[in-house]
Amino acid sequence: MNIGQASRASGISAKMIRYYEAIGLIPKATRSYSGYRHYDERDIHVLLFINRARAAGFSIAHIKKLLLLWQDRRRPAREVKQLATSHLKELREKISELQSIAETLSQLIGHCRGDDRPDCPILDTLSDKDATQEFAETSKPNRLHSSVRQSSSKQCVKTK
Template sequence: MNIGRAAEMSGVSTKMIRYYEQTGLIPRAARQDSGYRDYDEADVHRLRFIRRARDLGFTVEQIGGLLDLWSDRSRASADVKAFALEHVERLKDKMAEIEAMVRTLETLADHCHGDDRPDCPIIEGLAEGDGAPSATARAPRRFGKPGGQTARQPSAAKRTR
């Protein structure tokens, strides 16, 4: 089958199939006389495995390790379990980092008036680097042009063109 059909059957985009070939996660596809890639059911099965592993947050490098384990019929299931549990711990660490980011952004947003004034604790917190509004807030940087238009924000007339 061609790459489009393999993509459709596996749920992996053609671009990613080419990438997985390039990185060695899947073997180079056989070529038809026309030069088009030719995939079989085993390739589609491997692509589905890769897609599911990506859906679970495994990196390309980790997927390579999982594929090695998958193809090694003499492997112990304890090795696979240990691999999965290590990933669970990394995911938990990442969840804690994301939760901390959410809390910080919520705190910054709670301190922002959300009005027409230029001072903004969100921007100040980002500028300070600690994620918290500064007690000694500096005046915000102005990128002013005549008429109140800023360099980063074109006028409404220019945005609608």
């Protein structure tokens, strides 16, 4: 199986498979005489594992740990659970952060008539000299450009 087939079989782009190899997430693939990478069933299994873990929102760093645990037959389930739990906590924090932003924004939108006239409570609030309560810079630099970039790539988890 060459990289294109592995890509199709795992759902991970060839680019990313090479990248995962480069950063040491997966071992170096064996090569054909002419240098083509070559994958077998077990490799695909690993790639599928990675893909699902990514879909579950784990970072590459976390997946690295999960892979080690996965390959260690004697690992205590406790360690995996801890990793997953701390990840879940982060997820929940992020969710509530986004929710509070969404609520604020939703309120502002609700107060804006949104017609042809120029007065707009949204801009007013953003530019209000004393509006700092509204947008509590949650102590930390925020980050969360919702971009959803080209909306294209994105992945998923289908929860039944």
